Amino acid sequence: MTVKIERGQIVTVERGQRAARRIPGLGLLDGMAVVWKHWAGSFRKNQGFNDIHGVFTFEYPEERPKLPEAYRNMPILLYDEETGHELCTSCFQCERICPPQVIHMTQARDPATGKPVPAVAEFVIEYDACMSCGFCAEVCPFDAIKMDHEFELSTAEHRGLTVFKEQLNRPISYYERIAPTMWAEVREGAMKKLQGNIKRRPDVIGMAPNLAEKIAARRRELEAATAAPEAPAAAPAEGRKLTPEEKAAKLAAIKAANAAKKGGSTVEPAAPPTEAAPADEKAARLAAIRAKNAARQAGEAIAAAPAPEAAPADEKAARLAAIRAKNAAKKGAEGAPAPEAAAEHPPAAGTAAPAGEAATVAGAAPADEKAARLAAIRAKNAAKKAAEGHDAEGS
Amino acid sequence: MFKTEELQINIGPQHPSTHGVFRMLVTVDGETIIDLKPVFGYLHRNHEQIAEQNTYLQNMPYTDRLDYFNSMANNQAYAMAVEKLAGIEVPERAEYIRVLMVELTRILNHAGALGFLINDMGMWQTQLAFGMREREKILDLFEMASGARMMCNYFRFGGVVRDLPPEFMPKLKELLVAMPAFVDELERLLRENEILMQRAEGIGVLPRELALAYSVTGPVLRGSGVPYDIRKAEPYSVYDRFDFDIPVGSVGDVYDRFLVRIEEMRQSKRIIEQIVEQLPDARGGHINPKARQNVRPPVGDAYARIESPKGELGFYLVSDGSPRPYRYKVRAPSFINLTPLGDMCRGYKVADVVVILGSIDIVMGEVDR
Amino acid sequence: MPRLSPEELRERMARDLPGTVLEPTPLRVTPPPAHGPQPAPFVTTDTVVAAEQLVQAALYLRDTLGYAFLSDIAVVDYLADGVFELVYRFYTIEGGDGLVLKVRVPREAPEAPSLTPYWPGANLHEREAFDLFGIIFTDHPFLRRIYMWDEFEGWPMRKDFPKQGDKYIGADE
Numbered sequence: 001m002t003v004k005i006e007r008g009q010i011v012t013v014e015r016g017q018r019a020a021r022r023i024p025g026l027g028l029l030d031g032m033a034v035v036w037k038h039w040a041g042s043f044r045k046n047q048g049f050n051d052i053h054g055v056f057t058f059e060y061p062e063e064r065p066k067l068p069e070a071y072r073n074m075p076i077l078l079y080d081e082e083t084g085h086e087l088c089t090s091c092f093q094c095e096r097i098c099p100p101q102v103i104h105m106t107q108a109r110d111p112a113t114g115k116p117v118p119a120v121a122e123f124v125i126e127y128d129a130c131m132s133c134g135f136c137a138e139v140c141p142f143d144a145i146k147m148d149h150e151f152e153l154s155t156a157e158h159r160g161l162t163v164f165k166e167q168l169n170r171p172i173s174y175y176e177r178i179a180p181t182m183w184a185e186v187r188e189g190a191m192k193k194l195q196g197n198i199k200r201r202p203d204v205i206g207m208a209p210n211l212a213e214k215i216a217a218r219r220r221e222l223e224a225a226t227a228a229p230e231a232p233a234a235a236p237a238e239g240r241k242l243t244p245e246e247k248a249a250k251l252a253a254i255k256a257a258n259a260a261k262k263g264g265s266t267v268e269p270a271a272p273p274t275e276a277a278p279a280d281e282k283a284a285r286l287a288a289i290r291a292k293n294a295a296r297q298a299g300e301a302i303a304a305a306p307a308p309e310a311a312p313a314d315e316k317a318a319r320l321a322a323i324r325a326k327n328a329a330k331k332g333a334e335g336a337p338a339p340e341a342a343a344e345h346p347p348a349a350g351t352a353a354p355a356g357e358a359a360t361v362a363g364a365a366p367a368d369e370k371a372a373r374l375a376a377i378r379a380k381n382a383a384k385k386a387a388e389g390h391d392a393e394g395s
Numbered sequence: 396m397f398k399t400e401e402l403q404i405n406i407g408p409q410h411p412s413t414h415g416v417f418r419m420l421v422t423v424d425g426e427t428i429i430d431l432k433p434v435f436g437y438l439h440r441n442h443e444q445i446a447e448q449n450t451y452l453q454n455m456p457y458t459d460r461l462d463y464f465n466s467m468a469n470n471q472a473y474a475m476a477v478e479k480l481a482g483i484e485v486p487e488r489a490e491y492i493r494v495l496m497v498e499l500t501r502i503l504n505h506a507g508a509l510g511f512l513i514n515d516m517g518m519w520q521t522q523l524a525f526g527m528r529e530r531e532k533i534l535d536l537f538e539m540a541s542g543a544r545m546m547c548n549y550f551r552f553g554g555v556v557r558d559l560p561p562e563f564m565p566k567l568k569e570l571l572v573a574m575p576a577f578v579d580e581l582e583r584l585l586r587e588n589e590i591l592m593q594r595a596e597g598i599g600v601l602p603r604e605l606a607l608a609y610s611v612t613g614p615v616l617r618g619s620g621v622p623y624d625i626r627k628a629e630p631y632s633v634y635d636r637f638d639f640d641i642p643v644g645s646v647g648d649v650y651d652r653f654l655v656r657i658e659e660m661r662q663s664k665r666i667i668e669q670i671v672e673q674l675p676d677a678r679g680g681h682i683n684p685k686a687r688q689n690v691r692p693p694v695g696d697a698y699a700r701i702e703s704p705k706g707e708l709g710f711y712l713v714s715d716g717s718p719r720p721y722r723y724k725v726r727a728p729s730f731i732n733l734t735p736l737g738d739m740c741r742g743y744k745v746a747d748v749v750v751i752l753g754s755i756d757i758v759m760g761e762v763d764r
Numbered sequence: 765m766p767r768l769s770p771e772e773l774r775e776r777m778a779r780d781l782p783g784t785v786l787e788p789t790p791l792r793v794t795p796p797p798a799h800g801p802q803p804a805p806f807v808t809t810d811t812v813v814a815a816e817q818l819v820q821a822a823l824y825l826r827d828t829l830g831y832a833f834l835s836d837i838a839v840v841d842y843l844a845d846g847v848f849e850l851v852y853r854f855y856t857i858e859g860g861d862g863l864v865l866k867v868r869v870p871r872e873a874p875e876a877p878s879l880t881p882y883w884p885g886a887n888l889h890e891r892e893a894f895d896l897f898g899i900i901f902t903d904h905p906f907l908r909r910i911y912m913w914d915e916f917e918g919w920p921m922r923k924d925f926p927k928q929g930d931k932y933i934g935a936d937e
Contacts, residue, residue, distance in 0.1 A: 610885030
């Protein structure tokens with residue numbers, strides 16, 4: 001019996017034996033035939049998904065089926081073998097999302113300053129309570145935590161299932177082997193972020209503890225850098241140390257620019273240019289020109305530098321720095337027409353000038369780029385100071 | 396005449412036919428059941444209370460553990476409830492993938508459930524092994540897509556966690572080639588088997604009116620002759636785009652439930668074939684890119700229900716505007732389908748109890764929550 | 765039979781069963797914060813009926829409107845408002861969206877009439893509500909704990925149930 005409904009019908013299932021074969025015991029024999037067919041099939045191997053006969057089982061553990069890439073069992077932490085650095089920055093995203101709350105971590109701190117460093121000091125996962133949901137790997141912005149394919153975790157020691165960083169650490173090559181396409185998707189971004197984080201890690205913080213040689217090498221490198229502050233050796237070390245400062249300077253520059261803009265827009269209509277203003281303007285302009293020149297010179301020095309591969313990129317960077325310096329100076333000049341700011345200007349210009357000179361003096365190409373940036377930053381700082389003076393007057 | 400006395404016995408909580416830790420307090424007169432009271436709570440873990448301490452997303456893997464046979468279906472019901480509450484759109488392709496997964500779940504659930512039913516009747520392992528074999532293939536597909544065989548945790552608000560891998564579709568098509576042969580063989584193995592018919596025909600009858608009054612759902616309700624399938628009655632997701640039939644029984648006994656499940660597997664296969672056809676044209680990605688996973692729905696309530704392989708699975712959520720649900724209630728089909736167990740068993744023999752229980756198809760993870 | 769929207773249901777019930785439908789008072793859900801923006805109260809669009817008239821209203825849904833399928837009974841503990849809300853969900857077997865009846869009972873005396881004599885399927889729902897929230901369903905034939913053991917004290921799903929440090933779980937866990 002069937003009833004038509006929308007996109008289908010209601011079918012009453014047919015019960016009992018079909019009329020044509022009401023011989024007692026035939027249904028039983030028919031079923032037995034199926035079983036015998038399967039028995040006969042059990043002498044050969046199953047042919048795949050479209051075959052319902054044959055032996056399906058695997059001779060585990062000798063024979064192991066290939067696990068799909070997406071397979072997830074327990075979380076692991078990745079480190080980069082080349083640099084020896086762990087990808088984890090202890091951002092606490094995984095700790096927060098973990099549904100059974102089994103991830104615990106502490107952030108590394110700089111022993112000198114006590115400030116937090118983007119690296120993890122200790123990382124603990126309670127494997128015994130982990131529910132293998134994979135949320136930690138999903139939320140990790142640095143692709144530091146991934147799901148392992150290892151499933152033979154049985155142990156006689158329950159305590160061994162609280163797993164610390166040393167046991168969690170796996171090289172990237174391991175993950176690349178078990179999940180090649182999934183890693184290829186995220187590789188570029190992850191490595192880029194790692195490079196950024198390495199710059200912010202002092203000493204050997206954030207290096208995988210099992211890589212003793214890497215750590216020793218890094219230590220030696222650091223010692224050499226601090227022991228011999230010669231110009232060629234010091235330049236890269238200095239550059240490394242500068243990065244947080246650079247960031248701060250950039251931030252300051254942006255703030256200064258904004259402040260200057262604000263100050264300029266509020267004060268200018270209120271107070272028309274006084275006699276002192278042209279002088280100030282002049283000083284600011286001078287600073288801008290000097291910064292520009294310094295940047296340009298730096299750019300020329302790089303263009304002439306012997307390193308052919310690095311040259312175009314460096315040139316670009318230097319030009320960018322020059323443009324930034326120019327703009328910063330210009331902004332400073334715009335926000336300048338306050339009488340008090342005048343006092344600030346000569347030293348500002350003064351700092352910009354030696355920076356420019358330093359840029360021209362430095363010989364090595366990578367150092368040049370840095371020097372140019374430095375010049376730009378100094379110019380920005382000068383502009384900022386000018387703006388600050390102006391802001392103080394305006395408010 | 397001998398004087399007989401009523402006797403109270405416990406079937407379970409540790410009993411091979413109770414599908415988990417479940418106890419039936421049975422009053423018998425000789426071999427005949429006079430009364431049966433189900434006793435629950437051995438697997439109770441206050442799932443709802445745990446869920447109210449978690450954020451919305453954190454509950455997703457917990458729903459896997461409700462009915463651990465059908466984690467995909469649980470995921471869908473929960474995702475739908477949150478999407479309704481927070482107003483999240485789901486792209487077309489994601490809906491197709493979801494329906495595909497849930498229909499595969501239905502096949503594997505019925506393959507397993509029939510196996511366990513026959514197992515309870517005493518046909519030790521044969522049918523179960525055949526069913527498990529098909530289930531393994533589907534679990535392989537789940538593993539490919541979601542990363543886990545049973546606790547899939549595949550759905551996210553606004554879609555699914557990742558798109559189907561390239562090797563998924565060829566494997567699925569291979570599986571579909573073998574599926575009719577499997578279902579036919581399963582039917583041939585037992586449908587006309589005299590022993591099965593003796594054990595199943597006229598046993599555990601649940602009449603139509605009683606089935607409705609008892610609010611049972613799923614194959615139990617349809618076995619009693621009520622053509623109520625939420626996929627047709629209140630089409631959710633993209634179910635209104637597929638042609639499929641609703642198999643119903645006529646008597647409401649164990650045999651009808653058995654036959655309805657076999658037929659449902661065929662219908663699920665029909666739906667999957669239509670999905671394979673329509674999926675390449677589906678618009679959108681596997682997830683709504685605008686959907687945020689750490690949702691904070693506005694104050695309000697929402698109820699979403701799906702036709703899970705075991706019946707109506709619903710999630711009732713109340714939001715107070717915070718990232719955690721204020722109230723999280725599961726309407727579990729296995730639990731409600733156990734309500735009429737006493738009435739279904741009354742008057743039958745002790746040996747029939749295990750068969751009737753097997754025909755309801757319960758999972759204790761969902762009953763006790 | 766035509767399917768009804770919640771508004772239509774309220775209209776029809778106000779006409780056929782006067783005095784049953786209550787005006788849904790807004791719920792605060794959470795205690796209002798001392799400062800900052802006040803969250804919007806929760807005003808339900810569903811039908812709120814008086815607890816005494818619940819059976820009457822449910823039978824009206826079943827017999828007059830054809831919503832015979834009682835799908836779910838949920839309890840929500842609105843601690844800040846001092847009420848338990850019982851959410852009854854009815855469907856028709858013809859299909860379509862369901863209708864919801866909500867009953868509010870005070871937290872101090874949570875009593876509601878049982879639907880089990882009319883819908884045997886309400887049995888386990890109500891036992892669960894009793895077990896986890898302590899709602900007393902009068903006329904229920906077997907109102908016993910269902911998940912927790914019989915000697916258990918307290919109602920574990922209530923919002924004021926201690927999350928830790930009760931007599932069963934030590935404070936250090």
